[in-house]
Amino acid sequence: xxxxxxxxxxxxxxxxxxxxxxxxxxxxxxxxxxxxxxxxxxxxxxxxxxxxxxxxxxxxxxxxxxxxxxxxxxxxxxxxxxxxxxxxxxxxxxxxxxxxxxxxxxxxxxxxxxxxxxxxxxxxxxxxxxxxxxxxxxxxxxxxxxxxxxxxxxxxxxxxxxxxxxxxxxxxxxxxxxxxxxxxxxxxxxxxxxxxxxxxxxxxxxxxxxxxxxxxxxxxxxxxxxxxxxxxxxxxxxxxxxxxxxxxxxxxxxxxxxxxxxxxxxxxxxxxxxxxxxxxxxxxxxxxxxx
Ligand SMILES: [Zn+2]
Numbered sequence: 303x304x305x306x307x308x309x310x311x312x313x314x315x316x317x318x319x320x321x322x323x324x325x326x327x328x329x330x331x332x333x334x335x336x337x338x339x340x341x342x343x344x345x346x347x348x349x350x351x352x353x354x355x356x357x358x359x360x361x362x363x364x365x366x367x368x369x370x371x372x373x374x375x376x377x378x379x380x381x382x383x384x385x386x387x388x389x390x391x392x393x394x395x396x397x398x399x400x401x402x403x404x405x406x407x408x409x410x411x412x413x414x415x416x417x418x419x420x421x422x423x424x425x426x427x428x429x430x431x432x433x434x435x436x437x438x439x440x441x442x443x444x445x446x447x448x449x450x451x452x453x454x455x456x457x458x459x460x461x462x463x464x465x466x467x468x469x470x471x472x473x474x475x476x477x478x479x480x481x482x483x484x485x486x487x488x489x490x491x492x493x494x495x496x497x498x499x500x501x502x503x504x505x506x507x508x509x510x511x512x513x514x515x516x517x518x519x520x521x522x523x524x525x526x527x528x529x530x531x532x533x534x535x536x537x538x539x540x541x542x543x544x545x546x547x548x549x550x551x552x553x554x555x556x557x558x559x560x561x562x563x564x565x566x567x568x569x570x571x572x573x574x575x576x577x578x579x580x581x582x583x584x585x586x587x588x589x590x591x592x593x
Contacts, residue, residue, distance in 0.1 A: 304410045309387065313417035316386050322421050326447050329378055332418055333363065336385045340378055342367035351377035352391065353384060361385060372449050376415050383414030416456060420446050426460045434458070434465050434552050436537055454550065455479035464489065465552035466524075470497050471545045472507050488563045489525040498523050503549045506540040513539045517554070524551055532558055 320331045333340050338353070338361040345351075345366040350373065355361040365377040384391045389407040425446070432438045434457060443453040451469055456479075458467035464484040468491060469477045478491040497504045500523040502514045518533040538549040 304406050304413070306413060309410050309413045310417055312387060313383075313414045314422070317418065317421060322424070325419070325421075326445060329375060329418075332379065332382050336361065336382050338363050338382070338385065340365070342374065344368055351381050353381045355385070372443075372447050375419060375447055376449065376452065379415035379418040380408075380411045382418065383411030387411065387414060416448075416452055419448050420453070420456050422460070425456060429457050429461050433554075434461055434463055434550055436539065436550065439550075451548065454548065458550070461552075463552045464558045465550070466491060468503070468524075468549040468551065470503060470547040470549070472540070472542070472547060473497060486562060487559055489521075489528065491524060492526055497547065501549065502536045502538040503540065503547050506538050507547060510542055511540065512542075513537075519551075521553075521558075528563055529559075 316332075316335070320335065322331070325331065329340070337359055341362055341364045343364055343366070345368065347368070349366055350369060351363065351365040353361050353363050363378055363381040365374045365381070367374070369377070381391075383389070384407070387410060389410060391407065391411075420442075425442070428442055428445070429438070436454075439450065439454045439457055442448075442457065443450055446453065448456075451467075454467040455469075455477075458465045458479045458481055461481050462483060463481060464487055465481045466484055466489070467479045468475060473496060475491065475493055475495050475497060477493065480489065480491070497507060501519060502516050506512070506514050515535070515537045517535045519536040520530055521532045521534045522528045522530050524534065524536075532553065534551050535554055536549055536551050538547065540547045
């Protein structure tokens, strides 16, 4: 089990005192701090990166030069995660008995990478300037040089709106990133469940359309065990060629419930089927901030 709070704290400790003003073009502040060099080489498709560490503690991080720049940056920061967190990497040739362990290490390093690439304070300040939208995601993605889904997940996670970003293929929900406000309201999106009927995303897949939006999607379409009577805004995109579908959901202004919804059913303590949310909010502040 990945201790998300611990990972995010370690990433932020690692970043303390570093000059982050140019990380959009240059990750050397991070690379130097772990006594590493960054190199690129041609790797086979699907391989993103690896690290060679010498006995003297210096390392070389190698990323796949055939991948897009944003992906290379993410891989470099993921590898830094392996070094700082001292988590072994086993990107391939994984024996079946270590599968769960490997997954945890990789998830932890992905969280670490998201923290490094989208520093919380600065990223949140940018998110707070506008209401959630794909335009905002595109703008921040260009600024932070990150992938669309990593950026959108972090937008949803750090915004003060009750907001969620859902990634899907053409039939099933893969992951949902929710803001602290939405979590506090007990809005729960079931991972691995079918894209819900009545959602904009479902309609796009059905009609093979690429984008759509609605400002009155009944929230019980998306959230499990919720009362009716609240409407959500849903923006959705569908990319048939990549088998990817995305939805950005939020409550506008004061249109959502004020109090946590009592859903009566047992929820797992950690959700999202092992894929931890790319959240920027530490848990202790979450508890004290809202109320
Ligand atoms: Zn890894």
